[in-house]
Amino acid sequence: MQGKGVYQFVDKYGANVDGYSPIYNTDDWSPSGDVYVGGTTGLAIWAVTLFGLLAGGALLVYNTSALAQ
Structure with a gap:
């Protein structure tokens, strides 16, 4: 079919x-879309995780670049 x-x-x-x-x-x-159900704590955990991933990625780029020599 x-x-x-x-x-x-x-x-x-x-x-x-x-x-x-x-x-x-x-x-x-x-x-409703007005309130984040994770609350302030959930939002803070999300922000710290995002910052950690970005900082870790920047550190990896720096460590493998010519600037680290």
């Missing part, structure tokens, strides 16, 4: 593929 796509499961499961096997759980999302 050709051309059925994700809709081939509508009769079998009552929904298309996303309805049968959702790609996300609504409990994991904030009710």
Whole structure:
């Protein structure tokens, strides 16, 4: 069969593929986009991790460059 796509499961499961096997759980999302559900602590952890990755990458570039000689 050709051309059925994700809709081939509508009769079998009552929904298309996303309805049968959702790609996300609504409990994991904030009710609105206005508030970050991780709070201030989660945001701080995210910022420290991002800074650490960027600083580590810059250190690796420096250590493998002619400037470190």
